[in-house]
Amino acid sequence: MTATQAQEALLTCAGLDAGYGKGHPVVRGFDLVLRPGEVTALLGPNGAGKSTLLLTLAGLLPSLGGTMNLGDVPVRSGRARAMARQGLVLVPDDRSLFTQLTVRDNLTLAGRRGGSTVDQVLDYFPALGKRLKVAAGVLSGGEQQMLALGRALIQDPRVLLVDELSMGLAPVIVEELLPVVRRIADGTGAAVVLVEQHVRLALAVSDHAVVLVHGETVLGGPAEPLMADPVLLERAYLGEV
Structure with missing residues (x-):
């Protein structure tokens, strides 16, 4: 190298x-x-x-x-x-979501001051935009994986x-x-x-x-x-x- x-x-x-x-x-x-x-x-x-x-x-x-x-x-x-x-941000195979919290709360808790916003994450995962008030635990498997990736992404x-x-x-x-x-x-x-x-x-x-x-x-x-x-x-x- x-x-x-x-x-x-x-x-x-x-x-x-x-x-x-x-x-x-x-x-x-x-x-x-x-x-x-x-x-x-x-x-x-x-x-x-x-x-x-x-x-x-x-x-x-x-x-x-x-x-x-x-x-x-x-x-x-x-x-x-x-x-x-x-x-260095890991998306683990179990997704590690807060299942009783909403999609928005999961994203907000992972965010950093001055970092990416929820709206910026939704640019990559627009399907989550209609699920922001839904508890993570009731999302489909695909939606949960989107949220897990979104939680990582909002950490820049x-x-x-x-x-x-x-x-x-x-x-x-x-x-x-x-x-x-x-x-x-x-x-x-x-x-x-x-x-x-x-x-x-x-x-x-x-x-x-x-x-x-x-x-x-x-x-x-x-x-x-x-x-x-x-x-x-x-x-x-x-x-x-």
């Missing part, structure tokens, strides 16, 4: 180990460079370590080794609030981490939501890491892709040629690359 590329990077990971117990990393030696406005698809079979990695990037788990930089500033791992204040993320956007959703809803992730990256300049099981749909909105298998990076590169080579992707998932 050149000095110019390093200056452009929003988040850089080098040799990152992630897991739940010292000496027993689930993800080993992970390298990643995230630049403004780019979407990186983090792919791999169940149990590959993708969610563990996102929790570590978000500071909810301390790293077990390696380094992370936000811009050119080293990041101290395991400090979720500090990392959120610096612009520099790096947006999205874990399993499609969890529990019909494929047709996923087809509608994934292009919005692309729009968010393009419109805000945030770098996005997208963990997703719908491989082709994820690759279609991504600039880059990384495939994890058993905690190891087995394949990575621009998304378009990977999407054009399903045999290579299948071999990667099977650990044959």
Whole structure:
């Protein structure tokens, strides 16, 4: 990586180990460079370590080794609030909504003084505009995912981490939501890491892709040629690359 590329990077990971117990990393030696406005698809079979990695990037788990930089500033791992204040925002796979509060209240509570407004979020999710007074718990699954993304977006993320956007959703809803992730990256300049099981749909909105298998990076590169080579992707998932 050149000095110019390093200056452009929003988040850089080098040799990152992630897991739940010292000496027993689930993800080993992970390298990643995230630049403004780019979407990186983090792919791999169940149990590959993708969610563990996102929790570590978000500071909810301390790293077990390696380094992370936000811009050119080293990041101290395991400090979720500090990392959120610096612009690392996670959309977890359980969405973590306040189900008894309204859509508007969920968005307002997540907002920052002087930051994005509810109306700006609704530009990306107009369907929520008619549901502002409805409790989050009675929304459809697709609407809840929109709200979860909206809660992240209103925090003005520099790096947006999205874990399993499609969890529990019909494929047709996923087809509608994934292009919005692309729009968010393009419109805000945030770098996005997208963990997703719908491989082709994820690759279609991504600039880059990384495939994890058993905690190891087995394949990575621009998304378009990977999407054009399903045999290579299948071999990667099977650990044959």
